[in-house]
Amino acid sequence: MKHIIKSVAAFITGLVVLTGCNNSNQSNSKSGALASNVAEKVYVAPGEHDEFYAFISGGFSGQLSVYGLPSGRLFKVIPVFSQDAEKAWGYNEETKPMLETSHGFVPWDDAHHPDISQTAGEIDGRWVFINGNNTPRIAKVDLSTFETTEIIEIPNSAGNHSSSFVTENTEYVVAGTRFSVPIPQRDMPIKDYKGNFKGSLTFISVEPEHGHMDIKFQLIMPGFDYDLSHPGRGKSHGWFFFTTYNTEEASTLLEVNASQNDKDFIAAVNWKKIEEYVNNGGGTMMPANYAHNVYDESTHMATSTLKKEVLTVNPLEVPGAVFLLPTPKSPHGCDVDPTGEYIVGNGKLSANLTVHSFTKMLDAIEKEKFAGDAYGIPILNFEDVLAGSVEQPGLGPLHTEFDGKGNAYTTFFISSEVVKWKLGTWEVLDRQPCYYSVGHLMIPGGNSQKPWGKYVVAMNKITKDRYLPTGPEVTQSAQLYDISGEKMELLLDFPTIGEPHYAAGCPADLIKPRSKKLFPLEExxxxxxxxxxxxxxxxxxxxxxxxxxxxxxxxxxxxxxxxxxxxxxxxxxxxxxxxxxxxxxxxxxxxxxxxxxxxxxxxxxxxxxxxxxxxxxxxxxxxxxxxxxxxxxxxxxxxxx
Ligand code: CUK
Ligand code: CUA
Incomplete structure (x- = not known):
């Protein structure tokens, strides 16, 4: 038996080496000379279980797929914002209401960012939240059944991209608009965008026992585009950070490309402060239409309710709750390290990677050192909040994750690589090519206080020649790297469903014991x-x-x-x-x-x-x-x- 496993492993290694050698784009890569034990590192023998679950978003398929790591084996595709004939999701009478919205039945969406619930800053393996961008929604998947059990639509939002990230005790799952729009929606000239269109950042409370979602409040923000977000953790618990672009408030981004502001902002939101304000009766109820769909595990039926109003908060009413941190240049990802001190703004068009310091931010706020308040919101000085920058690490940084050992890993879309660098010294420690043009990456627990820094999964935008051709449309692809040593090591390519944007992962031991085997008939x-x-x-x-x-x-x-x-x-x-x-x-x-x-x-x-x-x-x-x-x-x- 052992002998067979060994030779299978050797055979797989041979394949990987061949593929690597065939590749023209990797003269500086190590994948042409993979160590002989690489295949064994991803080999999970028949009947054995993987160490980690990975939940990888399906992008425009509207689904969430479940993989094992390190094997890269696909276990399940969970329909979320999609109809799925395999499971009758969205076809049977029980689940049709899950896809109802204020616009009617919308059996499709663009699902980007799964995030697993947390307790005390650590992944707890109870639920996965995921956003639908197109018709703004947040879904909750219950990890005892691997079924979507709740979907809430987000009013006053469009694009819903800086979503769905959870705070440290899953107090909130947060959804940020991508587009600014007239709030409330109305018929008006598009060119009158500036000053009239608004952004919204929505805080959805999550009831601790069953995870029931409810919109607690919606922060009505200046008319920027909001890209991505992450919660503070540890020392920065109670804050949330959002990247912005189009801070020019232009209705056409062609204009912005011509007169690009040197810096956009990371918006820092003290949600604890706003929560207190709202709990004391602050905020304004505003008419708004949105669906709230709940799947009941006991009746196995969903119901859809159309809600009619939402509590909004103007940040100017809550002094000390919102600040703007200048960040070059079109920042995409907004990632907070496990200690909560560093906030990484991945400026897509910036030569350097900007890292802000939470401590310095608090200090500047306390001393009221502001550079201005062009939007009525205090803007901090870039130099006052800068922790440091990684000099010329690569081209087109998108996203950063952390290994819990003081290292950060950033994806670079244009130079197509993952770069490992050190928090605090900002030195680049290693770089590995991706095939090709990587978007997000994921370390299990890599956006929590406790990452399991053993693997990183890179999710690539372009696949080209990595697999057998399947006509003009080729599979999307992920790559698995071992990050347990000093240097990253490419272990595996595996195909994915739809377009994977983000993923979330955790040890299987957190999920397996909760997994339901069947539904008792008497219940x-x-x-x-x-x-x-x-x-x-x-x-x-x-x-x-x-x-x-x-x-x-x-x-x-x-x-x-x-x-x-x-x-x-x-x-x-x-x-x-x-x-x-x-x-x-x-x-x-x-x-x-x-x-x-x-x-x-x-x-x-x-x-x-x-x-x-x-x-x-x-x-x-x-x-x-x-x-x-x-x-x-x-x-x-x-x-x-
Ligand atoms: S986005 Cu896709 S690569 Cu929606 Cu998180 Cu950056
Ligand atoms: Cu086949 Cu029942």
Whole structure:
């Protein structure tokens, strides 16, 4: 056995070396000379488990995918802001409400930044939050079921990009607008942007036990674009930092490109102060439309509620709550180190990487050393808050993560590399090429007080020749590096779903013990649940027909249904009576304008069928569940209306 593993490992190593040698773009790279033990470092033997979970965003697929590290194996794709025929997400009657918004049913979004909940500044493995950029939303995925259980729409927001990052005790998940827009929305000339369009930074409270989300307040900000954010931690707990661009407040960025401000800002927000203000009755209720969708684990059903108002706060009403830190030049990522002292502004067009000091910021605020307040908000002096800068580390810095050993890792999009540098001395320690044009990177826990600084995953924007060609569209790609030693070592390429932006990771041991194996039948509170075959029935109510159906290895009950008419709306409410781990059944109906249902043990799901033609129409189980799976089938007789 051991011998086989060794030779498989050697074979994989051989492949990696070959790929590396084939690559023209890496004369200075070490991947052409990978150490012989590289394959063993990512090899997880059959039946063994990976050490880490990685949750990688699916970008424009609207999904979140779950990988193991170090193997790079894909375990699951969780539909969030998408319809998914595999799981019937957004197709069955139970989950359709999850995709409702104030604009109606929107079964798509652009999902960028997953962030795992934290307790006392450390990843706790309970929930993953993720943003939808396009129709601004924040979703919560429960890591006991790996299902999306809540989605809240963000009013007065557009682009929703500097989202969804959590504070140290998951007090809040925070969502920042990308675009400034008229607040409240109204018909007005676009050219009158300046002074009229506003940004919004939304603080969504997270109830500690079940994670129920609610918008606590919305900070109405100057008309910048807000790019990314991160919470303070440790000494800077209670603060939140946001990068901005278009501080010119221009309606077309062509103009900005011509007259680019030398510096944009990192907005520092003392959310504790605003929370106190709001708790004392501060702020203004404003009309706003937004949907709040909740999936109930006990009924296995979602409900969508349209909310009508939101509490807004003007920062000028709360002195000492918001400050602007000048930061060159079009900063993208805004990353805070594990101690909470350093705030890294990744200026995309800047030659150097700017790092601000939280201590110096507080000091300058205390001494009231301000450079001005052009927007009514105090602007600090660049020199007063600068901790240091990494000189010419690379081109096009985007994002930074931390290993908890005093090192930072920054991605450079243009020079296509990850650069390791030292916090405090700002010296560059190592650099490794990425294939190609890296966006985000992720160290498990790398945006918490306690990173597990063993691996970094780079998520690349361009794949080109890294895999077998698949026509014009090639897979997106991630790369895994070992960062346990002094030098980074490339271990693995693995394909990803959609466009991965950010990812979040943590040790599997934080999640595995909480993982649900099935849904106990006695706890199923679905209003149409059928808990034994004896209770199955077909009930007509006008032209609506309810089929109370059960499934168990390997038959449906009832399996012959008569009395249905053309033009009826037939709801199949199907309960899986199994109580064993990993025995789902599926059900599908010919001509149904929906997907199949894949129903977990103890769960009830519903699909709607509207028969258009007389006849006798079959249905069958879609999931190979037993030796008699193929026999798991039935008929519905449809008569003339
Ligand atoms: S963004 Cu994609 S590479 Cu949405 Cu976090 Cu920087
Ligand atoms: Cu049940 Cu196949």
């Amino acid at each position: 199923n509170n679905h209003p149409y649940a059928t808990k034994s075959e004896a209770d199955t029935k077909v009930v007509r109510d006008g032209n609506i027909v309810h089929v109370y159906m059960t499934m168990i290895r390997s038959h449906f009950s009832p399996d012959n249904i008569e009395g249905v008419k053309v033009g009826d709306k037939v709801y199949f409410h199907v309960t899986n009576l199994e109580q064993d781990y990993d025995v789902p059944h599926g059900v599908s109906m010919i001509g149904a304008n929906t997907s199949e249902l894949l129903i977990m043990p103890g769960q009830t799901e519903t699909f709607l069928w509207e028969p258009k033609q007389e006849g006798v129409w079959p249905f069958y189980c879609t999931d190979f569940c037993s030796a008699l799976h193929q026999e798991m089938q039935g008929y519905v007789r449809v008569s003339a209306a």
